[in-house]
Amino acid sequence: MVQSKKQKYLFLAFCLIPTFILFAVFTLYPLFSGLYYSFFDWSGSSQNKEFIGFANYIKLVKDAIIPNTIMHDYFLVVTKVIGIMILALFFAVALTQLKIKEAPFYRIVFFFPNIMSVVVIGILWTFIYNPSLGLVNSGLEFLGLESLAKPWLGDETWALPSLVLPSIWAGIGLFMLMLIGGISNISKSYYEAAEIDGANEWQQFWKVTLPLIWPQIKISILYIVITTLNGSFIIVQVMTGGGPNNATHVMGSYLYQQAFVQYNFGYGATIGVMILILSLLTVLVLQFFMRRDKIEY
Amino acid sequence: MKRSVGQILGRAGIRIPLILWTIAVLYPIFWMFLGSFKSNAEIYRNPWGFPESFSLDNFVTAWTNYNIDTSVFNSLIVTVIGTALTLVLAIPTAYAIERIQFRGSQALFLLYISAMMIPMVLGWIPLFFLLAELNLLDNIYGLAIVYAVSQLPFTIFVLTSFISTIPKSLEESAAMDGMSPYMVLWKIITPLSMSGIITVTIMNAIQFWNEYFMALIFLNTSDNYTLALAIDFISSEAQYTNAWGTLFASLVIAIIPVIVLYAIFQRRIAKGLTEGAIKG
Numbered sequence: 001m002v003q004s005k006k007q008k009y010l011f012l013a014f015c016l017i018p019t020f021i022l023f024a025v026f027t028l029y030p031l032f033s034g035l036y037y038s039f040f041d042w043s044g045s046s047q048n049k050e051f052i053g054f055a056n057y058i059k060l061v062k063d064a065i066i067p068n069t070i071m072h073d074y075f076l077v078v079t080k081v082i083g084i085m086i087l088a089l090f091f092a093v094a095l096t097q098l099k100i101k102e103a104p105f106y107r108i109v110f111f112f113p114n115i116m117s118v119v120v121i122g123i124l125w126t127f128i129y130n131p132s133l134g135l136v137n138s139g140l141e142f143l144g145l146e147s148l149a150k151p152w153l154g155d156e157t158w159a160l161p162s163l164v165l166p167s168i169w170a171g172i173g174l175f176m177l178m179l180i181g182g183i184s185n186i187s188k189s190y191y192e193a194a195e196i197d198g199a200n201e202w203q204q205f206w207k208v209t210l211p212l213i214w215p216q217i218k219i220s221i222l223y224i225v226i227t228t229l230n231g232s233f234i235i236v237q238v239m240t241g242g243g244p245n246n247a248t249h250v251m252g253s254y255l256y257q258q259a260f261v262q263y264n265f266g267y268g269a270t271i272g273v274m275i276l277i278l279s280l281l282t283v284l285v286l287q288f289f290m291r292r293d294k295i296e297y
Numbered sequence: 298m299k300r301s302v303g304q305i306l307g308r309a310g311i312r313i314p315l316i317l318w319t320i321a322v323l324y325p326i327f328w329m330f331l332g333s334f335k336s337n338a339e340i341y342r343n344p345w346g347f348p349e350s351f352s353l354d355n356f357v358t359a360w361t362n363y364n365i366d367t368s369v370f371n372s373l374i375v376t377v378i379g380t381a382l383t384l385v386l387a388i389p390t391a392y393a394i395e396r397i398q399f400r401g402s403q404a405l406f407l408l409y410i411s412a413m414m415i416p417m418v419l420g421w422i423p424l425f426f427l428l429a430e431l432n433l434l435d436n437i438y439g440l441a442i443v444y445a446v447s448q449l450p451f452t453i454f455v456l457t458s459f460i461s462t463i464p465k466s467l468e469e470s471a472a473m474d475g476m477s478p479y480m481v482l483w484k485i486i487t488p489l490s491m492s493g494i495i496t497v498t499i500m501n502a503i504q505f506w507n508e509y510f511m512a513l514i515f516l517n518t519s520d521n522y523t524l525a526l527a528i529d530f531i532s533s534e535a536q537y538t539n540a541w542g543t544l545f546a547s548l549v550i551a552i553i554p555v556i557v558l559y560a561i562f563q564r565r566i567a568k569g570l571t572e573g574a575i576k577g
Contacts, residue, residue, distance in 0.1 A: 011478040012399055015389035019449065020405075022386060026446040027412055030420030030427065037422060044426075091318070094311050109319050111567050112326075115555055117507030119525045120548050123532050124325050127541075133344040135325075169321065177571045223574050230416035234510050238529065252418050259422050260514055272419030279416050 037269035044263050056270035065246055065254060066271075070278070072160055073250045076167065077228045077282075081221055083168040084175055088220070091172070092179035093205060107180070111173030118170075122238030125166040129153050153240055156247040163235060163248060167228075175220045182216035183209060218290045225286060229279040251275045329552075332545035340541045355546035359531070364519055365547050368527035372506055375441045375523055379505040380498050382445035383452050388494070391456035392486050396468070406457070412450045421514055428515060435517045443515065444505045451573055452497045459493025460486060496569040499562050503555055524551050 038056055042049045060066055091110065095103045113121065128135045131151035140149045152162040186209065194204045210217075233252025236242060242249035242257060249257070251271060259268025332340060333355050334348040359365045393399075394406050424443065425434065433439025467489070468481050476484070487494070509525040516522060522530065528547045535544045559566060 007478075008397070012393055012397055014479070015393035015397070015482075016405070019386040019390040022442070022446050023409070023412075023449055025427070026424065026443055027417075027420065027449075030423040031415065031417075033423040034419040087318075091315070094315060098311055100312070100315075106315050106319060107567075108563055109322050111563075112559060113322060114570065115503050115507075115559060115566060117509065117525055117551060117555070119507070119509045119528055119532075120329075120552055123528065123544065123548060124329060126532070128325060133341065135345060138345065172318075174570055174574065177567055178574060181571060219574065226414055230414075230418070233418070237510065237513070252416075255418055256510075256514075260425075265422055269419065269422050272416075272422065275416050276419050280414075283414070 034269045034272050037266055038273050040266040040269075042264075042266040044265055052266070056267050059267060060270050060274060065249065066274075068246065069249045069251045069254045072248060073229060073232060073278075075160060076164065076232050076250065077225050079161070079164045080167050080171065080228055081224050083164060084171050084224055085217070085220065087168065088172050088175040088179055089217075091176045092183055093209065095176075096180055096183045097201070097205075097209075107173075107177065110176055113170040114173045116170065118234045119238055121166055121170050122235050125169075126153060126239050129162055154244055156244055159240055159244060159248045163239060166239070167232075167235060171224065175224070178216050178220055179213055182213035186212050221290065222283065222286060225282060226279065229275070229282060251278070326552075329545055329548050333542065333549045335542055335545075337539055337542050341539075355542040356550070358540075359543045359546040359550065363527065363531055363543060363547065364522070365524070365527055365550060367520060368522045368524045369550065371437050371521060372524040375437050375444060376502050376505040378438065378441040379444040379448075380501045382441065383448050383501050384494060384498065386445065387449055387452040387456055387497075388487060388490075389482060391453045392460055392482055394453070395457045395460045396465075396486075406453075409450045409453050413454070417447065421511070425514060434515060435521055437516070437521055437523070440512060440515050440523070441505075443511060444508065447511070448501045448504060452501065455497050455569065455573060456490060456493055459490045463489045495562075496565050499558055499566060500569050500573075503558060503566070506551075506554060 039051060039053060040049050041052045041055070091106070094100070095106060100106075127133070129152040131137060131149075131154065134152075136152060137149040140146060150158060153159050190208050190212070191204055194208055199207060229251075231252070232250050233256065236248055236250050236253045237256065240248040242253045252275060255268050255271040255275065258264045258271060328345060331346075331348055332344075334351045334353070335343075336352070336354070339349060390409075394402050428434040428436075428439050428443070431439070433442065463486065467485055471481050471485055472478070507525065508523070509529065512523045512526050513529070516526060519527075519530070524547075528544070528551060531540065531544050531547055535541055
């Protein structure tokens with residue numbers, strides 16, 4: 001483009017600066033001052049803000065609830081990765097490899113929960129788990145398994161596992177579509193070659209499909225891990241609020257309770273720093289273990 | 298021959314899990330719609346079946362007694378202003394990063410992109426006090442700004458890849474004709490990346506309409522509640538009042554716009570979300 005340097009920089013400034021200022025004020029500044037707040041004892045009013053060094057971090061290490069919240073988060077990560085990947089992979093293969101006429105219908109239906117609000121999903125599933133009216137207990141009664149019926153979300157042992165199902169229910173569609181994208185890029189000739197070599201469908205899946213969609217599988221797993229560590233607290237907040245007796249608190253919901261319910265803002269920020277560090281570390285470690293080279297035939 | 302028999306059986310068998318999952322997805326949603334027509338007594342008597350009659354009482358109660366009218370309005374404002382602001386902020390930046398050579402453009406792009414992976418919970422505490430100082434706490438316009446900025450990374454990311462597909466020769470010849478870069482951006486780039494703009498707008502709109510947690514933190518008074526908050530409030534009240542019918546009616550009100558958008562833009566939404574995830 002023919003224009004003077006000055007004009008170019010003016011235009012650049014017009015394009016970049018207003019956006020960057022808002023981004024800096026509403027995203028970068030809060031993140032960094034979150035780090036800063038974690039060194040203060042602070043109940044919200046400016047007079048009561050006291051620098052206490054690493055005291056919040058010492059409190060964090062000694063807080064008996066913290067290890068549980070971390071465990072709960074990783075429990076959700078592991079169960080969601082396994083549940084979503086197995087089902088999404090199964091559905092993706094079924095909808096691409098076996099010629100099913102109504103495949104687009106399944107795709108549209110399975111994806112829909114991905115764009116539902118967590119509030120709607122959470123409330124819907126709270127009702128499905130409802131001890132007296134809920135679908136789960138009614139279903140168990142219908143099958144003659146009354147003994148298994150329980151107040152799912154009110155039971156300290158079962159509340160956390162009960163949160164996995166809604167998350168899988170809501171998540172599958174997106175990852176199924178990502179895997180379908182990978183599978184439909186695989187050239188048919190690989191399958192023909194495998195067939196000539198006498199490989200059955202099961203062998204074809206293990207030897208052709210799976211290695212060739214490894215990039216999509218890797219991205220899906222990373223994406224599930226990141227979104228769970230950064231956002232699992234939303235469904236927890238809607239469905240159990242961290243209860244019963246802290247049995248479902250994850251790091252984020254505990255942060256919310258400490259900061260915005262009990263007004264320990266400094267300690268809340270410390271929990272936030274922990275979430276940030278753990279989620280970045282997890283992603284790094286995962287990327288290291290999954291850096292299997294892309295296979296090309 | 299043996300194998301083909303097995304295959305035929307397999308083909309039929311494969312449909313069973315597909316149909317079961319379809320039911321698992323659709324039944325709770327249908328059931329929510331059915332529940333919204335039932336009286337509370339009927340919900341207790343017959344929680345999972347068809348309603349005896351299709352009465353709209355629950356909708357009227359939710360609309361008039363539970364402030365759903367105000368919160369629908371608030372959600373609309375937040376969604377419209379949020380999506381518009383996101384576009385105004387993201388289009389020029391996406392264009393500059395993609396097409397104008399300047400030092401640090403790659404670093405700036407990386408900075409925006411990496412914000413997609415950072416857990417924002419940590420930032421919400423300082424943001425709460427920042428909004429309080431700016432008089433934007435408990436204010437739906439403040440929430441709209443926060444929403445817009447939160448979707449900037451994703452929007453810039455999608456728009457840069459759309460803008461990169463526009464042939465450079467168009468801009469060059471327009472510049473030759475004496476068009477200013479501002480006009481190039483407005484008259485050439487924006488219309489030509491309309492498909493990308495529509496995609497991100499729909500996705501941002503659904504995101505803002507559905508959002509719950511930031512609204513929970515940044516809004517306090519029920520007059521400012523967005524729909525997600527109002528529903529959460531009705532839900533926690535229903536534990537005591539048992540106003541389940543009203544709750545279902547408000548859930549239906551919240552989900553209908555999403556269903557309509559999905560019905561119209563199903564391909565776009567699915568593609569936008571998968572691509573956003575794959576490249577991000």
